Amino acid sequence: MRPFELTAPATVDDALASPGTFLAGGTTLVDLMKLDVLTPHRVLDINALPLRGIDAGDGLRIGALERMSDVAAHPGVYPVISRALLQSASQQLRNMASIGGNLMQRTRCSYFRDVATPCNKRVPGSGCPAIAGANRMHAVLGTSDACVATHASDLAVALVALDARVRLVGADGERTVVLADLYRTPGGTPEVDNDLRPGELISEIVVPRLDWATRSTYVKVRDRQSYEFALCSAAVAIDVRDGRVVDARVAVGGVATVPWRLPAVEAALRGAPATRASFEDAAAVAAEGARPLSANAFKASLLPRTVVRALLEVTEGDRA
């Protein structure tokens, strides 16, 4: 770790006035500083800022500094959100990590985390060893020739399925952005993860009201039962009436460079009977456009299976 200056602004204005790297739970930032991947000169501890509170009145508003564990335990949170959170990291990490920081966490690509190797996301233009290297955990969707790193957040997948927005505050004022639009696929500039402007801070997450999202779930497929990132995950919410799917939301994780919404699957589900067969038909297009690497071609097969499993679980006892 390199020496750095640590300050703790008391107000949002103070935080925005002094350039630096924001520290909330620290569960990603401190790790990456220890690994010499991030070497900020100034770190701003924002934990004293008034970005707290969970309001489940009309939709859901979550202060960016709320801890993952508190959000997961809140009774007004849609099941897909709490399940995504409860399958993330470990209890200890969930007690530390903030909800805004979760959305900003960096990829777990082992080359990104190892300064002895090239990485286009860490050092633009240095190359991507994952493409010909150890890429079992990497993405098959949204990739480019420069980067195939997977987005690691489970929560973001659930939020993208629910059309969540984030409220951002910056020196130029406030704005609200659809979360799915905030993330950037790597293209030729993998060093840019998102459209956050320099110095901008997430203040709040807003989930629009979706009454039928009380029927939702998050299925996470991984190499062990807990404390491991997804090989593939699926966030689904579904509106079933009289054995037919009225509407559905489907997003997947662990397979793409950004949280990956599946509008084609949603479209195929709409109006279809709530049966295993139609779920399978709808999920068949889930991996369309997948670009498998040497060790992760199985994800193209696992992805539709994960979607089907999630749909089956969430409609248990209510299928046609």
Add this chain to the structure above:
Amino acid sequence: MISRLDGPNKVTGRARYGADNNVPGMVFGHVVLSTIAHGRITAMDVAAARNAPGVIAVYTPFAPLRLRTPVSPFLGATWVPLQNTDVAHYGQPIGFVVAETYEQARDAAMLVGVSYDERPALTSMRDGLATAQDAPPAMDGAPPSLAVLAPGVESIEDALAASPVVVEATYTTATQNHAAMEPHSAVAVWESGGLTVHSGNQGSDLVAAALADALGLDLARVHVVNPFVGGAFGGKGAASTPAFLAAAAARDLGRPVKAALTREQVFTATATRPATVQRLSIGADEDGTLIALRHDSWSSTTATPGFVEPTSHGTSREWYATPNVAISQKMVPLHVPPTTFMRAPGEAPGSFALESAIDELAVALDVDPIELRRRNSSVAPPGKDLQWSSKHLDECFRLGATRFGWAERTRRGRADGDWLVGLGTATAMFPALRFPASVRVTLRDDDTAEVATSGADPGTGLLTVLALIGAESLDISPERVTPRLGDSALPPGGMSGGSTATASAGSAIMIAAPQAIDELLALASGPGAPFEGAELSYADGRVLAADGRRMTFGEVLRATGRRSIAAVGSSAPGEEMTKHSFSSFGAQFCEVRVHRWTREVRVSRMLGVFDAGRIINEQTARSQIIGGMIWGVSAALHEGLEIEESGRPANGDFASYLLPVNADIPDVDVAFVQYPDTLHNPVGARGLGEIGVVGMAAAIANAVHNATGIRVRHIPIAIEDLLD
């Protein structure tokens, strides 16, 4: 049964491990590792590191700490860092930065620049198979390749060709790191010309000898202390890089030095279990009677060949009755991290292959896998006259089958909702060994006793076992016995390895205790003593005279003005080795659930029934077996160090080198059939530290096959192995 004596200290944090020692004036060292797998270091730029805050010294191959290569009869040569510019694997220790604080040393280590003359590295086991070499002779001196053939049979090929049913398959197992909870570390202190090193290890006297050798010191001047060891598993047998560097730097700087590897560094700067490839051919009669067994093995090893995983020697050589057996062992030198013993070296990966192949034969013959094993149970290793001293494997299977509900098993498993459920089983064996060991038994004037030896308790329960056997041998309650371990100044207890410690140290106690009692009686009946001239006996901690007078040993000592009486007993393998073959045995069972859609494998039930002779302390014995079985789950479903083509470990940290978490492990059921094996040693106990891991991987793979119909011939088994 008494509770683990070191338990309260460990769970309350009072146990002081090597790196927990802090000494006035102590400074901190941080190791620098190579970032290539093969080549030569042409230059190291240490100026920035040397000028960083708090830095005291930067040692490199260009400015080394002088160390000689220690050689021991037991471990062979131990590699010492910084002595030349050669790089033979990625993550090899190449520098040592010492600073006033740990953080200063670590941060300065990041500033060291290294230039290499890089050469092509061979890192892939598959690529290296073509240039495999014969392995050196096995531990028992057997040649790498050997065959035992029935009279009139020319070759194993002939025997296989003449077999009505033949099963042939190739199996592979992954490189593993011991990944003990306590990373390798050391605190080295020089005082009045002597060196004291606090460092977790498996035998303080062996590490003391290695350090004395490396530093060119008289052994009497080196003191190694390790009362607690945070896991070892074979990975702390040899002295570690931090121990060598801390000791040498402390001498150079005249200040105590602490050094510890980071978790990530442990993966390459210590040693690993080799990767293996194994080809099995089994020929049998239609009723399952084995006719021929062929087991060819390849093990990865270091570029300058080091440890080789003896998979065929450790299993097929001895496990089944077969008129024809042929085994071979080759090694594949690679530019990979050092290889060494890991819990059940040979037996664990070897049994994955053998016990999977036996299951494949059972499927091919449509015979129950337990019945097949029973039909081929051996009374002696093939081609050897020495019968097993005490073998109750069939009883382990019988008892286990009942306890586990084996009768419910169907050929194609069953379904529970969207989960496919399968059962699997496997045999486990591990040789019963002893190492030379000496133990001192001391009777003290406060009516307590001490049992002391230099050996280690790396979580095995040896400390508790010493107290129990000591108490039994002295006929007093265990609470009155203070066991001591982990100090090279004590009588040499050898290495805690090879599942030997209870049998080795226990036998020595049973020699030392009667000697101490004899001395006590001589003292008590000596001139001027309370029982002068009397015929004495000893029972219940007391000296007894024929006239009914009695005194505790403490009273005798006080009455004669003595503080204590001590005797050292030594034991070693002896004549018994010419009379019998010795092994522990076990039958292992598991139930797995595989998700119909997403194909995760989860173990839902496990049982192990073991025949390990007499069980001295059931609590610590069960803990050993449970830990081993969990490790077997890990090997089967999670664990494997992936070495990239560049030699870099792709998953050298705990975020990506997966071990099972609590949620992956169901209740683990353990049972023992207890037949004391006094043909092996007077204690009657055979080893059980390693056998728990042995059969699990095959049992799981066999259960996966039962659940899904898919035979996976490599471990760890991953989701993609079970997708269409």
